[in-house]
Amino acid sequence: MGTVSSLKLKDNSIQTLMFYLDLFGITVFAITGSLAAGRKQMDLLGVVVLAMVTALGGGTIRDLVLGAAPVFWVSTPIYVLLAVLTAILVFFIVRFYSMPPKVLSVADAIGLSIFTVVGTQKALALETHVVIAIVMGIMTGVVGGMIRDILSGEIPLILKREIYATASLCGAITFSSIFI
Amino acid sequence: MGTVSSLKLKDNSIQTLMFYLDLFGITVFAITGSLAAGRKQMDLLGVVVLAMVTALGGGTIRDLVLGAAPVFWVSTPIYVLLAVLTAILVFFIVRFYSMPPKVLSVADAIGLSIFTVVGTQKALALETHVVIAIVMGIMTGVVGGMIRDILSGEIPLILKREIYATASLCGAITFSSIFI
Amino acid sequence: MGTVSSLKLKDNSIQTLMFYLDLFGITVFAITGSLAAGRKQMDLLGVVVLAMVTALGGGTIRDLVLGAAPVFWVSTPIYVLLAVLTAILVFFIVRFYSMPPKVLSVADAIGLSIFTVVGTQKALALETHVVIAIVMGIMTGVVGGMIRDILSGEIPLILKREIYATASLCGAITFSSIFI
Numbered sequence: 001m002g003t004v005s006s007l008k009l010k011d012n013s014i015q016t017l018m019f020y021l022d023l024f025g026i027t028v029f030a031i032t033g034s035l036a037a038g039r040k041q042m043d044l045l046g047v048v049v050l051a052m053v054t055a056l057g058g059g060t061i062r063d064l065v066l067g068a069a070p071v072f073w074v075s076t077p078i079y080v081l082l083a084v085l086t087a088i089l090v091f092f093i094v095r096f097y098s099m100p101p102k103v104l105s106v107a108d109a110i111g112l113s114i115f116t117v118v119g120t121q122k123a124l125a126l127e128t129h130v131v132i133a134i135v136m137g138i139m140t141g142v143v144g145g146m147i148r149d150i151l152s153g154e155i156p157l158i159l160k161r162e163i164y165a166t167a168s169l170c171g172a173i174t175f176s177s178i179f180i
Numbered sequence: 181m182g183t184v185s186s187l188k189l190k191d192n193s194i195q196t197l198m199f200y201l202d203l204f205g206i207t208v209f210a211i212t213g214s215l216a217a218g219r220k221q222m223d224l225l226g227v228v229v230l231a232m233v234t235a236l237g238g239g240t241i242r243d244l245v246l247g248a249a250p251v252f253w254v255s256t257p258i259y260v261l262l263a264v265l266t267a268i269l270v271f272f273i274v275r276f277y278s279m280p281p282k283v284l285s286v287a288d289a290i291g292l293s294i295f296t297v298v299g300t301q302k303a304l305a306l307e308t309h310v311v312i313a314i315v316m317g318i319m320t321g322v323v324g325g326m327i328r329d330i331l332s333g334e335i336p337l338i339l340k341r342e343i344y345a346t347a348s349l350c351g352a353i354t355f356s357s358i359f360i
Numbered sequence: 361m362g363t364v365s366s367l368k369l370k371d372n373s374i375q376t377l378m379f380y381l382d383l384f385g386i387t388v389f390a391i392t393g394s395l396a397a398g399r400k401q402m403d404l405l406g407v408v409v410l411a412m413v414t415a416l417g418g419g420t421i422r423d424l425v426l427g428a429a430p431v432f433w434v435s436t437p438i439y440v441l442l443a444v445l446t447a448i449l450v451f452f453i454v455r456f457y458s459m460p461p462k463v464l465s466v467a468d469a470i471g472l473s474i475f476t477v478v479g480t481q482k483a484l485a486l487e488t489h490v491v492i493a494i495v496m497g498i499m500t501g502v503v504g505g506m507i508r509d510i511l512s513g514e515i516p517l518i519l520k521r522e523i524y525a526t527a528s529l530c531g532a533i534t535f536s537s538i539f540i
Contacts, residue, residue: 069247077311132434229518331515
C-alpha cells in the first residue's frame, strides 16, 4: 500500500513537473517563432500565427500520431493564450531592443531539449514501445521548429545542423532508460 | 416543448446553412488552388491535387485536432468530387480566358471568411472553449491556403498580408459572441 | 462454410501480402529520402529524419484522416527501425559508390505504385466509399515524397511531372475495381 501511494505521489509530481516544463517550452518556442517572423518583416498576426505553430506544432503531431485526440491544447486553452501573449510581447519588445542573432538558436536548443523530455514521457505514459517513445520525443522537439522554418521559406535548421537532432536523440534515450 | 422543437429546427437550419457554406467555400478555395497551380505551369493532375489540398486542407486539420476523425470528407465524398470537378473546369477555362490577377486574392478572402464561420461553428458545436473555437475558425480558414502556397514554393500569403488574418480573427470573434 | 474459410484464408493472405508490400515500399521510400538528403549535404541525423518522413509520411496522413489512430507504425516499431536502418546504410554506401541520378526517380515510381495499392486496400478494408479509397491510395503514395521535397526546399516532384500522379490514379482505380 505504501508503494502504491508513493507511486501515485511520484506520478502526480511528474505530471506537475511536465506541465510546467511544457509551459516553459511553449514560451521558448513561441519566442523563436516570433523572432523568425520578425526577421521576415511579418505583421502582428503573422507573428502570432508563426509563434503558435512553432510552440504547439510538435505536441500536436505527437498527440495525433499517438491517437490522443483532441490534442493537448484543445482542452487546456492556457497553452494557446501563453503562445499568443508571448508573441505579442516579443513583437513589441523587438521594436525597442535589438536581439543578438544567437538568441534564436539558443532558444531553439532549450525548447528542443524540454519538448524531447515531455514528448518521451507522454509516449511512455501511454505505454508505447520504447523505440516509438524515442521517436515521439524527437518529433515533439523538432516538428514545431521545422514547420516554422518551412513557413518562413527556409530549409529546416534541424536538417542542417546535426548537433540539435543528436542532442534530442541522446535526451530521449537517456530519459527512456531512466523511466523504463 | 415549443422551445425544444424550435431549437431543433434552428439546429437543423444551421446544419443545412453550414453544409451549403462549406460547399461554396470548397468551390472557391478549389479555384484558388487551381489558379496557383496554373501559374506554376502544373499539369492537370498537379492542378487537381493542389485544388484538393487547398479546398479540404483547413477542415481536415481542424477535424484531426478536434478528434473528429474520420474527417468530414471521408463520409461525404461529394466534397472531394466538387473540388476535383472545379479543378478540371478551371484547368480548361484558363486555356481560353485569361483571369485578371486579382481573382485569386479576392477568392482567397471570400473562402477565408466562409471557412472561418464554418470552422468556428463546428468547434462550438463540439462544446470547446471559446478561445479554441476562435483558433479553430482561423485554422479552418487559413491552413488550406498556407499549404497551397508552400506546395507552390511561396511564403504563405496569409503571413505576408495582415488584412486577411485580421479579417478572419474578427469574423471568428463576432460569430462566437453571437452563438454563445 | 467452405466459402467462409476460403474467404478468411484469402483475407489472411492479402494481409500478409500487404505487410510485405508495405515493408518493401518503406525501404524504397527511405532510400529516396536518404538520397535527397545526401544531395543537400545533410548529416547522418538529417538523412535519418528525411528517410523516416518520406517512408512513413503517406501512411501516417492516411491513417489520421481515416481515424485509424494510433497510426500503423506506433504499434509496429519494425517499420520505424527499417526506415532508420535503410537510411544509415544508404548514408554510408553513397560515400563509396556514386548513384546514377536516375535511381531516385525510379525508386520514387516504385514506392509510389506500392503505396497506392497498400493505401487503397487499407481504405477499402475500412469500408470507405470507393472515391475515398482512390484518394487514400494516391495520398499514401504521394504525400511522403511531397513532404521530402518541401523539407529539402524543392517544389514537389509529383506536382511537376504528371506521369507519376497519373500512374498512381490508374493503379488505385484498377485495384478498386478488382476488389469491389
